[in-house]
Amino acid sequence: MSGALKDAAIRVERPAKTLRELALDKVREAIVNGYFRPGDRLVERDLCAQLGVSRTVVREVLRHLESEGLVANLPNKGPIVAQLDIDEARQIYEIRGALEGMAARLCAERGSPEIVAALEESLAAIRNSYRDHDMAAVLANTSSFYQTLFTMVDRHVAWGVVNLLTVRINHLRSMTIKTERRGIEGPLQMSKIIDAIRRGDGEGAQRAAMDHVAAASAIAEAVLSAQKPAE
Amino acid sequence: MSGALKDAAIRVERPAKTLRELALDKVREAIVNGYFRPGDRLVERDLCAQLGVSRTVVREVLRHLESEGLVANLPNKGPIVAQLDIDEARQIYEIRGALEGMAARLCAERGSPEIVAALEESLAAIRNSYRDHDMAAVLANTSSFYQTLFTMVDRHVAWGVVNLLTVRINHLRSMTIKTERRGIEGPLQMSKIIDAIRRGDGEGAQRAAMDHVAAASAIAEAVLSAQKPAE
Protein backbone atom coordinates (compact mmCIF):
# COMPACT_ATOMS: atom_id res chain seq x y z
CA MET A 1 0.00 0.00 0.00
CA SER A 2 2.80 2.41 0.85
CA GLY A 3 4.30 1.53 -2.51
CA ALA A 4 1.11 2.58 -4.21
CA LEU A 5 1.13 5.81 -2.28
CA LYS A 6 4.66 6.53 -3.30
CA ASP A 7 3.74 5.90 -6.91
CA ALA A 8 0.83 8.27 -6.61
CA ALA A 9 3.11 10.97 -5.31
CA ILE A 10 5.45 10.52 -8.24
CA ARG A 11 2.94 10.05 -10.98
CA VAL A 12 2.77 12.83 -13.51
CA GLU A 13 -0.52 14.64 -13.66
CA ARG A 14 -1.92 13.40 -16.93
CA PRO A 15 -2.35 16.65 -18.82
CA ALA A 16 -4.23 15.00 -21.65
CA LYS A 17 -7.77 15.13 -20.35
CA THR A 18 -10.24 13.91 -22.89
CA LEU A 19 -12.37 16.34 -24.76
CA ARG A 20 -15.36 14.92 -22.97
CA GLU A 21 -13.96 15.78 -19.57
CA LEU A 22 -13.13 19.28 -20.65
CA ALA A 23 -16.60 19.78 -22.05
CA LEU A 24 -18.13 18.33 -18.90
CA ASP A 25 -16.25 20.76 -16.73
CA LYS A 26 -17.16 23.67 -18.96
CA VAL A 27 -20.87 22.93 -18.94
CA ARG A 28 -20.94 22.19 -15.23
CA GLU A 29 -19.11 25.43 -14.64
CA ALA A 30 -21.61 27.25 -16.83
CA ILE A 31 -24.54 25.87 -14.89
CA VAL A 32 -23.04 26.38 -11.45
CA ASN A 33 -22.01 29.96 -12.01
CA GLY A 34 -25.29 30.87 -13.60
CA TYR A 35 -24.44 31.24 -17.27
CA PHE A 36 -27.21 28.74 -17.86
CA ARG A 37 -30.15 29.54 -15.61
CA PRO A 38 -32.43 26.94 -14.01
CA GLY A 39 -35.12 25.97 -16.48
CA ASP A 40 -33.05 26.88 -19.52
CA ARG A 41 -33.23 24.37 -22.28
CA LEU A 42 -29.96 22.76 -23.23
CA VAL A 43 -30.30 22.12 -26.93
CA GLU A 44 -27.80 19.56 -28.07
CA ARG A 45 -26.85 21.12 -31.34
CA ASP A 46 -26.55 24.57 -29.81
CA LEU A 47 -24.19 23.18 -27.22
CA CYS A 48 -22.23 21.49 -29.98
CA ALA A 49 -21.74 24.85 -31.63
CA GLN A 50 -20.92 26.69 -28.40
CA LEU A 51 -18.47 24.06 -27.22
CA GLY A 52 -17.08 23.22 -30.61
CA VAL A 53 -17.52 19.50 -30.16
CA SER A 54 -19.69 16.83 -31.69
CA ARG A 55 -23.06 15.59 -30.57
CA THR A 56 -21.51 12.39 -29.30
CA VAL A 57 -19.56 14.31 -26.69
CA VAL A 58 -22.40 16.65 -25.81
CA ARG A 59 -24.80 13.80 -25.28
CA GLU A 60 -22.43 12.01 -22.96
CA VAL A 61 -21.88 15.20 -21.02
CA LEU A 62 -25.60 15.77 -20.65
CA ARG A 63 -26.11 12.22 -19.43
CA HIS A 64 -23.38 12.70 -16.90
CA LEU A 65 -24.82 15.94 -15.60
CA GLU A 66 -28.20 14.32 -15.46
CA SER A 67 -26.90 11.66 -13.13
CA GLU A 68 -25.32 14.41 -11.06
CA GLY A 69 -28.71 16.04 -10.71
CA LEU A 70 -27.70 19.28 -12.38
CA VAL A 71 -29.74 18.56 -15.49
CA ALA A 72 -33.26 17.22 -15.75
CA ASN A 73 -34.53 15.42 -18.80
CA LEU A 74 -38.10 16.08 -19.86
CA PRO A 75 -39.33 13.16 -21.90
CA ASN A 76 -39.58 14.01 -25.58
CA LYS A 77 -38.60 17.56 -24.86
CA GLY A 78 -34.98 17.30 -23.98
CA PRO A 79 -32.71 18.38 -21.18
CA ILE A 80 -33.06 21.53 -19.12
CA VAL A 81 -31.06 22.94 -16.26
CA ALA A 82 -32.55 21.42 -13.11
CA GLN A 83 -34.83 23.70 -11.14
CA LEU A 84 -33.87 24.42 -7.58
CA ASP A 85 -36.56 23.09 -5.29
CA ILE A 86 -36.65 24.57 -1.80
CA ASP A 87 -37.56 21.23 -0.26
CA GLU A 88 -34.78 19.48 -2.10
CA ALA A 89 -32.31 22.10 -0.91
CA ARG A 90 -33.45 21.52 2.65
CA GLN A 91 -32.91 17.79 2.25
CA ILE A 92 -29.44 18.31 0.85
CA TYR A 93 -28.46 20.47 3.78
CA GLU A 94 -29.85 17.86 6.11
CA ILE A 95 -27.76 15.11 4.52
CA ARG A 96 -24.70 17.28 4.67
CA GLY A 97 -25.40 17.79 8.34
CA ALA A 98 -25.55 14.07 8.96
CA LEU A 99 -22.37 13.30 7.03
CA GLU A 100 -20.31 16.26 8.14
CA GLY A 101 -21.41 15.58 11.69
CA MET A 102 -20.21 12.02 11.30
CA ALA A 103 -16.88 13.14 9.90
CA ALA A 104 -16.39 15.68 12.68
CA ARG A 105 -17.09 13.04 15.29
CA LEU A 106 -14.57 10.69 13.69
CA CYS A 107 -11.96 13.43 13.64
CA ALA A 108 -12.52 14.09 17.32
CA GLU A 109 -12.32 10.42 18.18
CA ARG A 110 -9.08 9.98 16.31
CA GLY A 111 -7.51 12.77 18.35
CA SER A 112 -4.70 13.55 15.98
CA PRO A 113 -3.04 16.98 16.30
CA GLU A 114 -2.41 17.10 12.57
CA ILE A 115 -6.14 17.21 11.93
CA VAL A 116 -6.56 20.17 14.23
CA ALA A 117 -3.63 21.94 12.59
CA ALA A 118 -4.95 21.35 9.08
CA LEU A 119 -8.43 22.55 9.99
CA GLU A 120 -7.08 25.64 11.67
CA GLU A 121 -5.10 26.44 8.57
CA SER A 122 -8.23 26.16 6.46
CA LEU A 123 -10.17 28.33 8.86
CA ALA A 124 -7.49 30.99 8.80
CA ALA A 125 -7.70 31.01 5.01
CA ILE A 126 -11.46 31.48 5.23
CA ARG A 127 -11.09 34.39 7.64
CA ASN A 128 -8.56 36.00 5.32
CA SER A 129 -10.86 35.59 2.36
CA TYR A 130 -13.72 37.19 4.27
CA ARG A 131 -11.46 40.05 5.24
CA ASP A 132 -10.59 40.58 1.57
CA HIS A 133 -14.23 40.23 0.57
CA ASP A 134 -13.16 37.57 -1.90
CA MET A 135 -16.28 35.45 -1.91
CA ALA A 136 -15.06 32.95 -4.47
CA ALA A 137 -12.12 32.24 -2.18
CA VAL A 138 -14.44 31.89 0.80
CA LEU A 139 -16.36 29.24 -1.05
CA ALA A 140 -13.26 27.39 -2.14
CA ASN A 141 -11.70 27.48 1.31
CA THR A 142 -14.90 26.37 2.98
CA SER A 143 -14.97 23.38 0.67
CA SER A 144 -11.37 22.74 1.55
CA PHE A 145 -12.22 22.85 5.27
CA TYR A 146 -14.80 20.14 4.86
CA GLN A 147 -12.63 18.17 2.53
CA THR A 148 -10.02 18.09 5.25
CA LEU A 149 -12.63 16.93 7.72
CA PHE A 150 -13.46 13.96 5.53
CA THR A 151 -10.15 13.03 4.03
CA MET A 152 -8.14 13.20 7.25
CA VAL A 153 -10.15 10.23 8.45
CA ASP A 154 -10.11 8.63 4.98
CA ARG A 155 -13.81 9.04 4.26
CA HIS A 156 -13.44 9.63 0.55
CA VAL A 157 -16.76 8.12 -0.36
CA ALA A 158 -18.69 10.36 2.00
CA TRP A 159 -16.75 13.34 0.74
CA GLY A 160 -17.73 12.36 -2.78
CA VAL A 161 -21.38 12.25 -1.82
CA VAL A 162 -21.22 15.63 -0.13
CA ASN A 163 -19.46 17.08 -3.12
CA LEU A 164 -22.00 15.67 -5.50
CA LEU A 165 -24.86 17.15 -3.52
CA THR A 166 -23.13 20.45 -3.00
CA VAL A 167 -22.86 21.39 -6.65
CA ARG A 168 -26.63 21.29 -6.79
CA ILE A 169 -26.93 24.02 -4.20
CA ASN A 170 -23.87 25.96 -5.17
CA HIS A 171 -25.57 29.21 -6.00
CA LEU A 172 -27.42 28.99 -2.70
CA ARG A 173 -24.12 28.61 -0.94
CA SER A 174 -22.72 31.66 -2.62
CA MET A 175 -25.75 33.64 -1.45
CA THR A 176 -25.67 32.46 2.14
CA ILE A 177 -22.02 33.34 2.36
CA LYS A 178 -22.66 36.91 1.39
CA THR A 179 -25.24 37.34 4.12
CA GLU A 180 -24.44 40.06 6.60
CA ARG A 181 -23.50 38.26 9.76
CA ARG A 182 -22.23 35.11 8.06
CA GLY A 183 -18.69 36.42 7.88
CA ILE A 184 -18.50 36.38 11.65
CA GLU A 185 -20.81 33.56 12.65
CA GLY A 186 -19.61 31.07 10.07
CA PRO A 187 -15.98 31.01 11.17
CA LEU A 188 -17.13 31.11 14.78
CA GLN A 189 -19.13 27.94 14.33
CA MET A 190 -16.25 26.32 12.54
CA SER A 191 -13.89 27.15 15.36
CA LYS A 192 -16.34 25.44 17.70
CA ILE A 193 -16.00 22.32 15.60
CA ILE A 194 -12.24 22.54 15.86
CA ASP A 195 -12.40 23.12 19.61
CA ALA A 196 -14.49 20.02 20.13
CA ILE A 197 -12.14 17.99 17.96
CA ARG A 198 -9.15 19.28 19.88
CA ARG A 199 -10.53 18.13 23.21
CA GLY A 200 -11.61 14.80 21.70
CA ASP A 201 -15.29 15.52 22.22
CA GLY A 202 -16.92 13.47 19.45
CA GLU A 203 -20.45 14.26 20.49
CA GLY A 204 -19.70 17.98 20.66
CA ALA A 205 -17.91 18.00 17.33
CA GLN A 206 -20.82 16.29 15.66
CA ARG A 207 -23.30 18.73 17.16
CA ALA A 208 -21.17 21.72 16.22
CA ALA A 209 -20.89 20.55 12.62
CA MET A 210 -24.60 19.95 12.39
CA ASP A 211 -25.29 23.34 13.88
CA HIS A 212 -23.13 24.97 11.29
CA VAL A 213 -24.94 23.30 8.43
CA ALA A 214 -28.30 24.01 10.04
CA ALA A 215 -27.43 27.70 10.21
CA ALA A 216 -26.48 27.72 6.55
CA SER A 217 -29.67 25.90 5.72
CA ALA A 218 -31.79 28.43 7.59
CA ILE A 219 -30.18 31.31 5.74
CA ALA A 220 -30.58 29.52 2.43
CA GLU A 221 -34.22 28.94 3.11
CA ALA A 222 -34.78 32.58 3.95
CA VAL A 223 -32.96 33.70 0.83
CA LEU A 224 -34.83 31.26 -1.34
CA SER A 225 -38.32 32.00 -0.09
CA ALA A 226 -37.66 35.72 -0.30
CA GLN A 227 -36.56 35.26 -3.89
CA LYS A 228 -39.16 32.87 -5.27
CA PRO A 229 -42.23 35.14 -5.02
CA ALA A 230 -40.32 37.88 -6.81
CA GLU A 231 -39.99 35.86 -10.00
CA MET B 1 -48.12 20.77 -5.29
CA SER B 2 -51.03 18.53 -4.32
CA GLY B 3 -52.09 18.66 -7.94
CA ALA B 4 -48.72 17.39 -8.99
CA LEU B 5 -48.94 14.63 -6.44
CA LYS B 6 -52.34 13.57 -7.68
CA ASP B 7 -50.99 13.49 -11.21
CA ALA B 8 -48.08 11.39 -10.09
CA ALA B 9 -50.41 8.96 -8.39
CA ILE B 10 -52.53 8.65 -11.50
CA ARG B 11 -49.88 8.72 -14.13
CA VAL B 12 -49.39 5.52 -16.01
CA GLU B 13 -45.94 4.06 -15.72
CA ARG B 14 -44.51 5.30 -18.98
CA PRO B 15 -44.02 2.07 -20.87
CA ALA B 16 -42.04 3.81 -23.55
CA LYS B 17 -38.73 3.88 -21.78
CA THR B 18 -35.99 4.93 -24.06
CA LEU B 19 -33.66 2.35 -25.42
CA ARG B 20 -30.92 3.96 -23.42
CA GLU B 21 -32.74 3.34 -20.15
CA LEU B 22 -33.44 -0.24 -21.06
CA ALA B 23 -29.82 -0.82 -21.96
CA LEU B 24 -28.71 0.90 -18.76
CA ASP B 25 -30.87 -1.39 -16.67
CA LYS B 26 -29.68 -4.46 -18.53
CA VAL B 27 -26.01 -3.69 -18.06
CA ARG B 28 -26.46 -2.65 -14.44
CA GLU B 29 -28.37 -5.85 -13.85
CA ALA B 30 -25.60 -7.83 -15.53
CA ILE B 31 -22.96 -6.26 -13.31
CA VAL B 32 -24.94 -6.50 -10.10
CA ASN B 33 -25.90 -10.14 -10.49
CA GLY B 34 -22.42 -11.13 -11.51
CA TYR B 35 -22.74 -11.79 -15.23
CA PHE B 36 -19.91 -9.33 -15.61
CA ARG B 37 -17.33 -9.90 -12.91
CA PRO B 38 -15.30 -7.16 -11.22
CA GLY B 39 -12.28 -6.39 -13.35
CA ASP B 40 -13.88 -7.60 -16.56
CA ARG B 41 -13.32 -5.33 -19.50
CA LEU B 42 -16.40 -3.83 -21.04
CA VAL B 43 -15.55 -3.49 -24.70
CA GLU B 44 -17.84 -1.04 -26.39
CA ARG B 45 -18.26 -2.86 -29.64
CA ASP B 46 -18.86 -6.19 -27.91
CA LEU B 47 -21.55 -4.62 -25.78
CA CYS B 48 -23.13 -3.18 -28.91
CA ALA B 49 -23.40 -6.66 -30.32
CA GLN B 50 -24.66 -8.22 -27.10
CA LEU B 51 -27.24 -5.54 -26.47
CA GLY B 52 -28.17 -4.99 -30.07
CA VAL B 53 -27.80 -1.23 -29.86
CA SER B 54 -25.47 1.33 -31.31
CA ARG B 55 -22.25 2.57 -29.86
CA THR B 56 -23.79 5.91 -28.99
CA VAL B 57 -26.18 4.25 -26.57
CA VAL B 58 -23.54 1.96 -25.14
CA ARG B 59 -21.22 4.85 -24.50
CA GLU B 60 -23.88 6.83 -22.71
CA VAL B 61 -24.70 3.82 -20.60
CA LEU B 62 -21.07 3.33 -19.69
CA ARG B 63 -20.74 6.97 -18.70
CA HIS B 64 -23.78 6.69 -16.52
CA LEU B 65 -22.55 3.56 -14.78
CA GLU B 66 -19.22 5.22 -14.33
CA SER B 67 -20.79 8.07 -12.42
CA GLU B 68 -22.69 5.48 -10.38
CA GLY B 69 -19.40 3.92 -9.41
CA LEU B 70 -20.17 0.55 -10.95
CA VAL B 71 -17.73 1.02 -13.79
CA ALA B 72 -14.20 2.38 -13.67
CA ASN B 73 -12.48 3.89 -16.66
CA LEU B 74 -8.81 3.17 -17.06
CA PRO B 75 -7.15 5.84 -19.16
CA ASN B 76 -6.15 4.54 -22.56
CA LYS B 77 -7.52 1.13 -21.71
CA GLY B 78 -11.23 1.60 -21.46
CA PRO B 79 -13.95 0.73 -19.00
CA ILE B 80 -13.92 -2.23 -16.64
CA VAL B 81 -16.32 -3.39 -13.97
CA ALA B 82 -15.30 -1.60 -10.79
CA GLN B 83 -13.40 -3.66 -8.25
CA LEU B 84 -14.94 -4.02 -4.83
CA ASP B 85 -12.66 -2.47 -2.26
CA ILE B 86 -13.14 -3.65 1.32
CA ASP B 87 -12.46 -0.20 2.70
CA GLU B 88 -14.91 1.38 0.31
CA ALA B 89 -17.56 -1.15 1.31
CA ARG B 90 -17.00 -0.26 4.94
CA GLN B 91 -17.44 3.42 4.14
CA ILE B 92 -20.64 2.76 2.25
CA TYR B 93 -22.11 0.86 5.17
CA GLU B 94 -21.08 3.68 7.46
CA ILE B 95 -22.86 6.24 5.32
CA ARG B 96 -25.94 4.08 5.15
CA GLY B 97 -25.85 3.90 8.92
CA ALA B 98 -25.76 7.66 9.22
CA LEU B 99 -28.58 8.24 6.75
CA GLU B 100 -30.83 5.38 7.77
CA GLY B 101 -30.32 6.37 11.37
CA MET B 102 -31.40 9.87 10.47
CA ALA B 103 -34.47 8.62 8.66
CA ALA B 104 -35.44 6.32 11.53
CA ARG B 105 -35.15 9.19 13.98
CA LEU B 106 -37.35 11.37 11.79
CA CYS B 107 -39.94 8.61 11.55
CA ALA B 108 -40.00 8.29 15.32
CA GLU B 109 -40.30 12.00 15.82
CA ARG B 110 -43.20 12.26 13.42
CA GLY B 111 -45.11 9.64 15.41
CA SER B 112 -47.50 8.64 12.68
CA PRO B 113 -49.23 5.26 13.03
CA GLU B 114 -49.21 4.79 9.25
CA ILE B 115 -45.45 4.66 9.24
CA VAL B 116 -45.43 1.91 11.82
CA ALA B 117 -48.07 0.00 9.88
CA ALA B 118 -46.18 0.29 6.60
CA LEU B 119 -42.92 -0.80 8.19
CA GLU B 120 -44.57 -3.76 9.85
CA GLU B 121 -46.00 -4.81 6.57
CA SER B 122 -42.57 -4.71 4.97
CA LEU B 123 -41.08 -6.65 7.85
CA ALA B 124 -43.73 -9.32 7.56
CA ALA B 125 -42.90 -9.66 3.88
CA ILE B 126 -39.24 -10.07 4.75
CA ARG B 127 -40.04 -12.78 7.29
CA ASN B 128 -42.15 -14.61 4.74
CA SER B 129 -39.40 -14.43 2.18
CA TYR B 130 -36.92 -15.84 4.66
CA ARG B 131 -39.34 -18.63 5.49
CA ASP B 132 -39.60 -19.48 1.78
CA HIS B 133 -35.84 -19.18 1.36
CA ASP B 134 -36.46 -16.75 -1.46
CA MET B 135 -33.36 -14.63 -1.12
CA ALA B 136 -34.11 -12.37 -4.06
CA ALA B 137 -37.38 -11.47 -2.36
CA VAL B 138 -35.58 -10.88 0.93
CA LEU B 139 -33.36 -8.40 -0.78
CA ALA B 140 -36.21 -6.64 -2.54
CA ASN B 141 -38.33 -6.45 0.60
CA THR B 142 -35.43 -5.19 2.67
CA SER B 143 -34.95 -2.41 0.17
CA SER B 144 -38.64 -1.72 0.39
CA PHE B 145 -38.41 -1.51 4.18
CA TYR B 146 -35.77 1.17 3.97
CA GLN B 147 -37.51 2.93 1.16
CA THR B 148 -40.53 3.23 3.40
CA LEU B 149 -38.36 4.62 6.16
CA PHE B 150 -37.14 7.39 3.88
CA THR B 151 -40.17 8.18 1.79
CA MET B 152 -42.67 8.27 4.63
CA VAL B 153 -40.86 11.34 5.89
CA ASP B 154 -40.31 12.63 2.32
CA ARG B 155 -36.55 12.19 2.26
CA HIS B 156 -36.31 11.28 -1.39
CA VAL B 157 -32.87 12.72 -1.88
CA ALA B 158 -31.37 10.70 0.94
CA TRP B 159 -33.12 7.61 -0.35
CA GLY B 160 -31.57 8.27 -3.73
CA VAL B 161 -28.13 8.50 -2.19
CA VAL B 162 -28.59 5.28 -0.26
CA ASN B 163 -29.85 3.57 -3.36
CA LEU B 164 -26.93 4.78 -5.40
CA LEU B 165 -24.45 3.51 -2.88
CA THR B 166 -26.26 0.26 -2.35
CA VAL B 167 -25.93 -1.02 -5.89
CA ARG B 168 -22.19 -0.91 -5.44
CA ILE B 169 -22.34 -3.40 -2.60
CA ASN B 170 -25.24 -5.42 -3.87
CA HIS B 171 -23.47 -8.72 -4.16
CA LEU B 172 -22.18 -8.21 -0.65
CA ARG B 173 -25.71 -7.70 0.52
CA SER B 174 -26.86 -10.89 -1.10
CA MET B 175 -24.07 -12.74 0.70
CA THR B 176 -24.71 -11.25 4.13
CA ILE B 177 -28.36 -12.12 3.83
CA LYS B 178 -27.60 -15.76 3.26
CA THR B 179 -25.50 -15.92 6.40
CA GLU B 180 -26.73 -18.44 8.94
CA ARG B 181 -28.16 -16.37 11.74
CA ARG B 182 -29.08 -13.38 9.62
CA GLY B 183 -32.55 -14.74 8.94
CA ILE B 184 -33.36 -14.38 12.62
CA GLU B 185 -31.23 -11.47 13.74
CA GLY B 186 -31.97 -9.20 10.80
CA PRO B 187 -35.73 -9.08 11.28
CA LEU B 188 -35.17 -8.87 15.04
CA GLN B 189 -33.10 -5.73 14.63
CA MET B 190 -35.65 -4.29 12.28
CA SER B 191 -38.42 -4.88 14.73
CA LYS B 192 -36.38 -2.97 17.30
CA ILE B 193 -36.35 -0.04 14.90
CA ILE B 194 -40.10 -0.25 14.57
CA ASP B 195 -40.56 -0.51 18.34
CA ALA B 196 -38.56 2.64 18.92
CA ILE B 197 -40.50 4.46 16.23
CA ARG B 198 -43.78 3.32 17.74
CA ARG B 199 -42.95 4.77 21.11
CA GLY B 200 -41.60 7.95 19.54
CA ASP B 201 -38.06 7.31 20.71
CA GLY B 202 -36.00 9.11 18.08
CA GLU B 203 -32.69 8.43 19.74
CA GLY B 204 -33.48 4.75 20.12
CA ALA B 205 -34.71 4.42 16.55
CA GLN B 206 -31.54 6.01 15.23
CA ARG B 207 -29.36 3.72 17.32
CA ALA B 208 -31.34 0.64 16.32
CA ALA B 209 -31.03 1.49 12.62
CA MET B 210 -27.31 2.10 12.96
CA ASP B 211 -26.90 -1.16 14.84
CA HIS B 212 -28.64 -3.02 12.06
CA VAL B 213 -26.35 -1.59 9.41
CA ALA B 214 -23.32 -2.14 11.60
CA ALA B 215 -24.22 -5.80 11.93
CA ALA B 216 -24.58 -6.14 8.18
CA SER B 217 -21.27 -4.38 7.73
CA ALA B 218 -19.50 -6.72 10.12
CA ILE B 219 -20.81 -9.76 8.28
CA ALA B 220 -19.88 -8.26 4.95
CA GLU B 221 -16.39 -7.60 6.15
CA ALA B 222 -15.99 -11.16 7.37
CA VAL B 223 -17.30 -12.52 4.09
CA LEU B 224 -15.08 -10.29 2.07
CA SER B 225 -11.83 -10.88 3.91
CA ALA B 226 -12.49 -14.61 3.90
CA GLN B 227 -13.01 -14.44 0.16
CA LYS B 228 -10.21 -12.20 -0.99
CA PRO B 229 -7.23 -14.42 -0.07
CA ALA B 230 -8.84 -17.30 -1.95
CA GLU B 231 -8.55 -15.54 -5.30
Next chain:
DNA sequence: AATCGTATTATGGCCTACCAAATACTGTAG
Protein backbone atom coordinates in the same frame (compact mmCIF):
# COMPACT_ATOMS: atom_id res chain seq x y z
C1' DA C 1 20.03 -16.76 -29.11
C1' DA C 2 18.81 -12.36 -27.34
C1' DT C 3 17.42 -7.95 -28.44
C1' DC C 4 15.75 -4.31 -30.90
C1' DG C 5 12.72 -2.29 -34.25
C1' DT C 6 8.47 -2.69 -36.99
C1' DA C 7 3.84 -4.24 -38.77
C1' DT C 8 -0.66 -5.53 -37.20
C1' DT C 9 -4.53 -5.54 -34.39
C1' DA C 10 -7.73 -4.01 -30.96
C1' DT C 11 -9.89 -0.40 -28.98
C1' DG C 12 -11.36 4.02 -27.38
C1' DG C 13 -12.24 8.86 -28.64
C1' DC C 14 -14.38 11.56 -31.74
C1' DC C 15 -16.76 12.96 -35.93
C1' DT C 16 -20.27 13.29 -39.75
C1' DA C 17 -24.44 12.14 -41.72
C1' DC C 18 -28.72 10.24 -41.67
C1' DC C 19 -33.62 8.79 -40.30
C1' DA C 20 -37.89 8.46 -37.46
C1' DA C 21 -41.03 10.23 -34.21
C1' DA C 22 -42.79 13.72 -31.24
C1' DT C 23 -43.56 18.45 -30.40
C1' DA C 24 -44.14 23.30 -31.33
C1' DC C 25 -45.16 26.75 -34.60
C1' DT C 26 -47.49 28.99 -38.40
C1' DG C 27 -50.28 30.30 -41.89
C1' DT C 28 -54.38 29.65 -44.30
C1' DA C 29 -59.20 28.28 -45.34
C1' DG C 30 -63.71 28.14 -43.75
Next chain:
DNA sequence: CTACAGTATTTGGTAGGCCATAATACGATT
Protein backbone atom coordinates in the same frame (compact mmCIF):
# COMPACT_ATOMS: atom_id res chain seq x y z
C1' DC D 1 -61.93 33.66 -34.98
C1' DT D 2 -61.21 28.84 -35.12
C1' DA D 3 -59.69 24.53 -36.85
C1' DC D 4 -56.66 22.20 -39.41
C1' DA D 5 -52.88 21.07 -42.27
C1' DG D 6 -48.25 21.62 -43.18
C1' DT D 7 -43.58 22.86 -41.61
C1' DA D 8 -39.70 23.41 -38.65
C1' DT D 9 -37.33 21.97 -34.50
C1' DT D 10 -35.35 18.71 -31.69
C1' DT D 11 -34.49 14.45 -29.48
C1' DG D 12 -33.66 9.32 -29.79
C1' DG D 13 -31.21 6.29 -32.24
C1' DT D 14 -28.32 4.21 -36.12
C1' DA D 15 -24.38 3.53 -39.30
C1' DG D 16 -20.01 3.99 -40.43
C1' DG D 17 -15.63 6.08 -40.67
C1' DC D 18 -11.13 8.37 -39.11
C1' DC D 19 -7.33 8.80 -35.97
C1' DA D 20 -4.32 7.88 -31.95
C1' DT D 21 -2.51 4.75 -28.83
C1' DA D 22 -1.29 0.40 -26.62
C1' DA D 23 -0.25 -4.15 -26.95
C1' DT D 24 1.10 -8.01 -29.46
C1' DA D 25 3.36 -10.58 -32.81
C1' DC D 26 6.88 -10.93 -36.13
C1' DG D 27 11.08 -10.43 -38.13
C1' DA D 28 15.76 -8.75 -38.73
C1' DT D 29 20.16 -7.75 -36.88
C1' DT D 30 23.91 -8.33 -34.14
